[in-house]
Amino acid sequence: MRKLILSLVFVLATGSTLMNANSNDELFIHLTKVTEVLEQNNCSDCVADSRAGALAMAEDHGDRGAGGELMELYGNFYTACRAARC
Amino acid sequence: MNLLKIQLLLFFFFTTGFFSQSNSSGIIHYESEINSKKLKEYMTNKREKIKSKGLVKSLDKIFQNTNSIKSKLVFSDGKGLFKVEDKLSLGDKDLAQKVLKTASGGSNEYYYNTNLKSYLIKECGALGECFIYPNTFLEWKLTQETKIINGFDCYKGTRSNGKVIAWYAPSIPVSFGPKGEYGLPGLILELERGKIIFKATKIVLNPKEGIKIEKPKAGRRVSKEEYTQIIKKAKKSVFGN
Numbered sequence: 001m002r003k004l005i006l007s008l009v010f011v012l013a014t015g016s017t018l019m020n021a022n023s024n025d026e027l028f029i030h031l032t033k034v035t036e037v038l039e040q041n042n043c044s045d046c047v048a049d050s051r052a053g054a055l056a057m058a059e060d061h062g063d064r065g066a067g068g069e070l071m072e073l074y075g076n077f078y079t080a081c082r083a084a085r086c
Numbered sequence: 087m088n089l090l091k092i093q094l095l096l097f098f099f100f101t102t103g104f105f106s107q108s109n110s111s112g113i114i115h116y117e118s119e120i121n122s123k124k125l126k127e128y129m130t131n132k133r134e135k136i137k138s139k140g141l142v143k144s145l146d147k148i149f150q151n152t153n154s155i156k157s158k159l160v161f162s163d164g165k166g167l168f169k170v171e172d173k174l175s176l177g178d179k180d181l182a183q184k185v186l187k188t189a190s191g192g193s194n195e196y197y198y199n200t201n202l203k204s205y206l207i208k209e210c211g212a213l214g215e216c217f218i219y220p221n222t223f224l225e226w227k228l229t230q231e232t233k234i235i236n237g238f239d240c241y242k243g244t245r246s247n248g249k250v251i252a253w254y255a256p257s258i259p260v261s262f263g264p265k266g267e268y269g270l271p272g273l274i275l276e277l278e279r280g281k282i283i284f285k286a287t288k289i290v291l292n293p294k295e296g297i298k299i300e301k302p303k304a305g306r307r308v309s310k311e312e313y314t315q316i317i318k319k320a321k322k323s324v325f326g327n
Contacts, residue, residue, distance in 0.1 A: 045138070045140075048138070049138050049140060049141045049144075051324065051325060052136065052138065052141055053141055053144060053145065053185075055325075056128075056132065056136070056141075056145055057145075057148065057185055057189060057280075057281060058280070059189075059279065059280035059281075068209045068211070068212040068213075068217075068313075068317050069188065069189065069192075069212070070321065070325075071212035071213065071317065071320055071321060071324070072188045072192055072211040072212045073185060073188055073189070074324055074325075075211070075212070076181060076184045076185050076188055077144070077181065077185070080144070080180075080181035080184070081140075085140075
């Protein structure tokens with residue numbers, strides 16, 4: 001469903017860009033903006049994946065010291081995800 | 087007469103025991119890796135439940151394709167310090183190794199002082215600020231299970247309902263171990279905690295070079311309760327309630 005919405009956004013944005021563009025430069029700028037929106041959306045998956053990754057690797061929450069480690073693991077996953085996807 | 091002999095013997099044992107512990111020093115090298123029990127658990131049960139393919143790829147690498155992390159416990163005169171000694175600078179994309187390092191203790195310092203009953207943790211990796219806070223009192227359940235590790239007879243101790251398993255050597259009367267674990271009647275030579283297993287790879291007792299244990303410094307000193315609140319607040323912003 002999410003992919004379908006994203007595809008529709010892409011088609012609509014590209015279509016309206018092509019209709020409204022006055023020059024090649026303008027077209028490029030508009031396309032870049034559309035790509036940026038899509039990329040940002042891909043980056044937003046980093047939050048969910050990083051949360052899940054940190055929880056998968058963290059110790060039992062009831063155990064001592066796990067709190068700080070969970071945050072650090074989240075940071076590990078998030079930094080790597082941003083570097084790879086954004 | 088017999089009573090006097092017993093008293094003398096007791097005095098001898100207590101004093102020698104006390105001095106042997108307070109004068110002993112050592113360097114214990116550990117290596118940590120993913121616990122094979124946890125790998126099996128992940129492969130047979132947890133892996134298929136994860137929806138994100140990207141995350142599965144990352145977790146596969148962490149569970150199956152990481153090099154062990156080296157760490158060191160140094161102790162002398164009732165004081166000790168445990169730190170991960172992996173000095174490799176890991177890039178942003180080297181996630182698997184970074185995660186293993188974090189789970190092994192990361193940049194944390196674990197300080198033990200049995201003379202002053204002071205057990206501290208210095209933690210810098212979670213929020214970009216260093217905190218120094220007291221380690222919790224750890225309640226161990228001792229068992230009669232034994233095994234030999236590096237030539238030392240070891241006994242099994244557990245805590246947190248069996249979630250943490252330690253194998254300690256009573257013949258090395260130092261109550262420390264990796265990653266802030268302490269309080270057992272012997273040095274911990276193997277530790278299973280979370281997804282990680284620590285194994286002692288080299289044991290150097292009473293080394294020729296002098297050992298100096300320094301108390302963690304350069305960090306915001308907070309109580310355990312304050313630290314818990316700070317982390318709780320940060321966790322809420324990322325993970326919700």
